[in-house]
Amino acid sequence: MDEKFFSFQVTATDQKARCGVLRTPHGSVETPVFMPVGTQATVKTMTPKELEEVGASLILSNTYHLMLRPGQNIIKKMGGLHGFMQWPKPILTDSGGFQVFSLANQRVVKEEGVLFQSYVDGEKILLTPEKAIEIQEALGADIMMCFDECPPFPSTQKEIETSLNLSLRWARRCKRAKTKNNQALFGIIQGGIFLDLRQQSLEQTIEIDFDGYALGGLSVGEDQGRMIEVVSEIAHRMPESKPRYLMGVGTPGDLLECVYHGLDMFDCVMPTKNARNGGIFTSFGAINLANSQYKDDPAPLDPDCTCYTCQNFSRAYLRHLFMSSEVLGARLNTLHNLSFYVTFMRQIRQAIQEKRLDAFRKDFYQRRSQNS
Amino acid sequence: MDEKFFSFQVTATDQKARCGVLRTPHGSVETPVFMPVGTQATVKTMTPKELEEVGASLILSNTYHLMLRPGQNIIKKMGGLHGFMQWPKPILTDSGGFQVFSLANQRVVKEEGVLFQSYVDGEKILLTPEKAIEIQEALGADIMMCFDECPPFPSTQKEIETSLNLSLRWARRCKRAKTKNNQALFGIIQGGIFLDLRQQSLEQTIEIDFDGYALGGLSVGEDQGRMIEVVSEIAHRMPESKPRYLMGVGTPGDLLECVYHGLDMFDCVMPTKNARNGGIFTSFGAINLANSQYKDDPAPLDPDCTCYTCQNFSRAYLRHLFMSSEVLGARLNTLHNLSFYVTFMRQIRQAIQEKRLDAFRKDFYQRRSQNS
Numbered sequence: 001m002d003e004k005f006f007s008f009q010v011t012a013t014d015q016k017a018r019c020g021v022l023r024t025p026h027g028s029v030e031t032p033v034f035m036p037v038g039t040q041a042t043v044k045t046m047t048p049k050e051l052e053e054v055g056a057s058l059i060l061s062n063t064y065h066l067m068l069r070p071g072q073n074i075i076k077k078m079g080g081l082h083g084f085m086q087w088p089k090p091i092l093t094d095s096g097g098f099q100v101f102s103l104a105n106q107r108v109v110k111e112e113g114v115l116f117q118s119y120v121d122g123e124k125i126l127l128t129p130e131k132a133i134e135i136q137e138a139l140g141a142d143i144m145m146c147f148d149e150c151p152p153f154p155s156t157q158k159e160i161e162t163s164l165n166l167s168l169r170w171a172r173r174c175k176r177a178k179t180k181n182n183q184a185l186f187g188i189i190q191g192g193i194f195l196d197l198r199q200q201s202l203e204q205t206i207e208i209d210f211d212g213y214a215l216g217g218l219s220v221g222e223d224q225g226r227m228i229e230v231v232s233e234i235a236h237r238m239p240e241s242k243p244r245y246l247m248g249v250g251t252p253g254d255l256l257e258c259v260y261h262g263l264d265m266f267d268c269v270m271p272t273k274n275a276r277n278g279g280i281f282t283s284f285g286a287i288n289l290a291n292s293q294y295k296d297d298p299a300p301l302d303p304d305c306t307c308y309t310c311q312n313f314s315r316a317y318l319r320h321l322f323m324s325s326e327v328l329g330a331r332l333n334t335l336h337n338l339s340f341y342v343t344f345m346r347q348i349r350q351a352i353q354e355k356r357l358d359a360f361r362k363d364f365y366q367r368r369s370q371n372s
Numbered sequence: 373m374d375e376k377f378f379s380f381q382v383t384a385t386d387q388k389a390r391c392g393v394l395r396t397p398h399g400s401v402e403t404p405v406f407m408p409v410g411t412q413a414t415v416k417t418m419t420p421k422e423l424e425e426v427g428a429s430l431i432l433s434n435t436y437h438l439m440l441r442p443g444q445n446i447i448k449k450m451g452g453l454h455g456f457m458q459w460p461k462p463i464l465t466d467s468g469g470f471q472v473f474s475l476a477n478q479r480v481v482k483e484e485g486v487l488f489q490s491y492v493d494g495e496k497i498l499l500t501p502e503k504a505i506e507i508q509e510a511l512g513a514d515i516m517m518c519f520d521e522c523p524p525f526p527s528t529q530k531e532i533e534t535s536l537n538l539s540l541r542w543a544r545r546c547k548r549a550k551t552k553n554n555q556a557l558f559g560i561i562q563g564g565i566f567l568d569l570r571q572q573s574l575e576q577t578i579e580i581d582f583d584g585y586a587l588g589g590l591s592v593g594e595d596q597g598r599m600i601e602v603v604s605e606i607a608h609r610m611p612e613s614k615p616r617y618l619m620g621v622g623t624p625g626d627l628l629e630c631v632y633h634g635l636d637m638f639d640c641v642m643p644t645k646n647a648r649n650g651g652i653f654t655s656f657g658a659i660n661l662a663n664s665q666y667k668d669d670p671a672p673l674d675p676d677c678t679c680y681t682c683q684n685f686s687r688a689y690l691r692h693l694f695m696s697s698e699v700l701g702a703r704l705n706t707l708h709n710l711s712f713y714v715t716f717m718r719q720i721r722q723a724i725q726e727k728r729l730d731a732f733r734k735d736f737y738q739r740r741s742q743n744s
Contacts, residue, residue, distance in 0.1 A: 041692065045699040049680075070692040074668050078688050086684050296446050308421075312458050316450050320413065320442040327417040327699055 006142070006184040006211055008243045014352040016236050016262040022243055024090040024142035025182050026082060027057070031243060031264040032348055034255065034341045035060045035092060037272060041075070041085045044272050045331045046338070048087045054307070054335065055342040058090045058142075060267040063135050064099035067127075068120045072138035080140025092267075093141035095132040095174075097188075098216070098247070101150040109149065111166070129173035136183070143184045145214065146174040151192065153221035160192040164201045171208055184211035186245060189234065192217055193226050198234045212243040215263075219249045228257055235262040252281060252344055256364060259348055260357060271341045275333035278322045281340045285368045289333070294319045307339035308332075378514070378556040378583055380615045386724040388608050388634040394615055396462040396514035397554050398454060399429070403615065403636040404720055406627065406713045407432045407464060409644060413447070413457045416644050417703045418710070420459045426679070426707065427714040430462045430514075432639040435507050436471035439499075440492045444510035452512025464639075465513035467504040467546075469560075470588070470619070473522040481521065483538070501545035508555070515556045517586065518546040523564065525593035532564040536573045543580055556583035558617060561606065564589055565598050570606050584615040587635075591621045600629055607634040624653060624716055628736060631720055632729060643713045647705035650694045653712045657740045661705070666691045679711035680704075 005025050012019040022029040036043045036051065039062045043051055051059065061081055066072060078084040081091050100107065104116035113128030132147035148167040151160055167190050178185055187210035191198035205213060215234065218227045231246065235258070238244045245265035246258050255266055271281060278289035282302035287294075300310035301318065309318070309332040321329025351360035377397050384391040394401040408415045408423065411434045415423055423431065433453055438444060450456040453463050472479065476488035485500030504519035520539040523532055539562050550557050559582035563570035577585060587606065590599045603618065607630070610616045617637035618630050627638055643653060650661035654674035659666075672682035673690065681690070681704040693701025723732035 040696045040698055041689070042698050042700045045703070047680075047700065047703070048684075069696060070667065070688070074688060074692075077668055078670060078686060084686075084689050084692075086689075295442065296449055298450060308419075312420075314450060314456075316442070316446060317413070317456050317458075320446075320456075324412045324441060326412055326414050327702060328414045328419065330699060331417070331419070331703070 005182040008212065008241065010240065012353045014355045014357040015260070017259050017352050017357050018262060018264065019349050019352045020243065020264055022058075022090075022264075024184070026088065026090045026142050029058045029090055030349060032255070032259045032345055032352075033058055033265055034345045035265065035267040036338050036341075037062075037267055037269045038085070038087075039269075040065050040069070041081060043334075043338075044276070045327070045334045048085060050335060051087070051338070052089070054339045055346070056089070056338065058092060058265075059087060060092050060094065061139070061141070062096070062099060063093050063132060063139065064096035064103070064127075066139060067096065067135050068118050068125075072135045076138040076140070080138070082140060090142040091140075092143040093136045093139055093145065094247075095136065095145040095147040096127055097132070097145075097148045098150050100127055101152075109166075111169075113147075114149075129170040130177040133174050133177040133185075137178075137180050141183060143186060143212070144178075145186050146171045146188050146210070148188045148190060148216060150217055150220075151190075153192070153217075155192060157192075157194050157197065160190070160194055160197055164190040164197060168201070168204050168208075171205060171210075175208055175210070186210050186212040186214050186243075188214045188216040188247070189238070190217050191230075193222050193230060195230065195233050198230060199237070202234060202237060206239060210242070212245060212265075213238050214245040214247050214265075216247050218246065219254075224254065227254070228261070231258050231263065232261045238262070252341070253364070255341075255345070256348060256361060259352075260361065271337035272334050275337040276330045278319075278329075278333070279337075280333060281337050283340075283367065284370070289315070289319045289322045289329075301333075301336050302340065305336065305339060305343075307336050309336040309339075377554040380584065380613065382612065384725045386727045386729045387632070389631050389724050389729050390634060390636065391721050391724045392615065392636055394430075394462075394636075396556070398460065398462045398514050401430045401462055402721060404627075404631045404717055404724075405430055405637055406717045407637065407639040408710055408713075409434075409639055409641045410457070410459075411641075412437050412441070413453060415706075415710075416648070417699070417706045420457060422707060423459065423710070424461070426711045427718070428461070428710065430464060430637075431459060432464045432466065433511070433513070434468070434471060435465050435504060435511065436468035436475070436499075438511060439468065439507050440490050440497075444507045448510040448512070452510070454512060462514040463512075464515040465508045465511050465517065466619075467508065467517040467519040468499055469504070469517075469520045470522045472499055473524075481538075483541075485519075486521075501542040502549040505546050505549040505557075509550075509552050513555060515558060515584070516550075517558050518543045518560050518582070520560045520562060520588060522562075522589055522592070525564070525589075527564060529564075529566050529569065532562070532566055532569055536562040536569060540573070540576050540580075543577060543582075547580055547582070558582050558584040558586050558615075560586045560588040560619070561610070562589050563602075565594050565602060567602065567605050570602060571609070574606060574609060578611060582614070584617060584637075585610050586617040586619050586637075588619050590618065591626075596626065599626070600633070603630050603635065604633045610634070624713070625736070625740075627713075627717070628720065628733060631724075632733065643709035644706050647709040648702045650691075650701075650705070652705060653709050655712075655739065656742070661687065661691045661694045661701075673705075673708050674712065677708065677711065677715075679708050681708040681711075
């Protein structure tokens with residue numbers, strides 16, 4: 001990878017936690033960072049202008065959905081994902097692997113790749129490591145992910161081992177298939193909840209040599225304790241000089257713990273998806289707008305929050321919008337939740353820079369226990 | 373009505389068409405004006421900030437929906453509709469009449485009022501002229517509407533006559549029920565497509581003396597020619613010194629023709645509802661984003677439009693959002709359509725001020741015939 005297009009530097013540490021700067025062709029990203037999820041070339045309900053106002057610096061989009069609709073060729077013709085959706089900042093695309101294994105019908109896994117049926121028009125599609133890279137190059141993501149197999153939870157140790165070996169062979173093919181030097185490629189460490197398999201996957205993935213490393217196959221059904229156990233054992237062994245990304249996680253508490261163990265990047269649908277279901281993240285814990293106690297509550301969602309939603313609207317109004325299935329409710333809740341996540345990560349970075357992450361964690365758990 | 377709270381002045385005329393200024397406790401409105409519809413205390417998908425940016429100066433909200441959910445007491449407690457939805461400019465509320473007659477189940481019409489069943493919780497509710505005014509006073513609208521019976525189309529002349537006499541008795545009760553002098557009350561002229569009944573309703577409604585007059589019961593199924601016939605016969609006989617409001621109309625062409633015949637105020641769900649279904653209004657006519665010709669079209673919806681949507685996004689992207697049922701598509705389309713309607717009314721006002729409405733109409737039809 002060409003340093004002029006992509007680099008990562010650790011700028012501060014506090015025990016195992018670190019702050020860093022990720023440089024990409026579309027600008028710099030301060031880590032630890034939370035990436036809002038823009039599955040279908042849109043972070044649901046939000047304009048790119050609002051995402052920038054919220055402070056989002058890097059978003060994730062999904063190869064699987066976009067290859068099926070509208071197709072990578074249309075997106076490429078419209079100037080890639082950045083031009084198509086008018087998001088000027090960095091984008092990470094997943095490889096389609098996770099979705100093929102969690103969403104696709106009539107799936108057949110072969111050494112060559114995965115055969116599945118399109119949910120848009122029923123067409124049979126073969127997604128291979130080479131194809132996943134070709135699509136991600138057409139989309140023009142700043143960071144691409146290797147195509148990997150994502151085994152279900154629970155799986156036996158033997159199944160996980162077979163699967164991670166296939167993922168390693170696919171990872172080598174992904175690296176060979178890459179043709180552009182202005183897009184980074186991250187490897188994905190699998191191994192489920194088995195620490196020796198995680199270690200094996202870690203070593204062999206590092207051997208291939210990627211621009212960054214992700215932990216895959218977590219937050220797929222195991223309990224939070226198991227996830228933190230894997231993270232605490234593996235995160236600090238991931239290369240120090242490369243960004244460390246935990247895929248698909250999680251609650252504010254999950255993010256805080258995983259940063260504590262040395263991880264840098266996160267994505268999750270939780271703030272956006274929960275928002276649409278009336279689930280609100282606040283500085284004193286999560287609340288749900290369906291609760292009738294909010295029906296005439298004039299307070300904002302979170303009195304500590306400075307987002308447009310909290311500066312203008314009452315819980316009573318937001319509850320009314322939610323109960324009436326009004327789109328504006330989904331919008332205002334999403335704006336708040338993303339604002340909360342982005343602000344939370346900024347507070348974590350500041351705590352690391354000031355070497356007071358332990359105090360920050362203590363305060364975090366105290367606030368929540370007081371309000372529960 | 374106290375002049376210091378509410379007044380209307382005609383400021384320019386071109387043949388029967390007029391420009392005016394409507395003064396209300398929440399600011400002035402230039403007429404002819406289009407009112408976006410905010411049924412459930414939200415113009416669907418839009419924030420109040422966006423409505424202001426689009427140039428909306430007066431919106432409509434629905435008594436029927438709001439009395440059922442969240443209820444006028446909660447809204448009153450939150451500072452009325454203006455405070456509840458954070459819209460600082462004027463609001464007109466309908467009386468609930470039209471919705472009771474078009475939407476409600478198990479409806480029984482009596483001299484006293486209408487008994488119907490709530491769609492929210494199945495409760496039996498009696499809506500009377502007095503209750504409709506009480507609710508609109510609690511909502512705090514700048515302009516309230518009389519509670520009237522809205523007979524279906526087609527109805528016989530006898531049915532329409534019986535109905536308009538009931539509506540006249542209800543109109544007198546509405547006027548008597550009104551207790552606040554900072555809210556205007558408009559009367560509604562009924563009579564279906566029968567010109568002699570319209571004339572009769574007009575005269576008797578004027579006799580009661582309201583702050584403005586509306587034409588109700590049009591655009592309910594009759595063809596556009598019939599509607600224009602009624603408007604052309606009745607509009608110019610409505611009091612010159614009071615605002616003239618045509619309820620529930622219509623396409624840009626409808627608005628232009630009705631302004632031409634002397635009407636001042638309009639509301640319609642068309643720009644917002646069509647937007648959510650991919651229907652886009654442009655300066656060269658209506659288009660539908662479902663059409664596959666737009667799938668890789670890099671042009672904006674309307675090259676003549678300066679709205680956020682047209683300044684930033686391609687038809688290809690907006691079609692993708694529509695085909696993918698993404699909320700952002702509904703938002704961006706709504707923003708454009710409302711911007712188009714508001715701008716169109718501003719252009720009409722300018723044409724009247726410059727006494728060139730005939731030339732404006734000619735140009736309007738020419739552009740559309742060239743592009744159809």
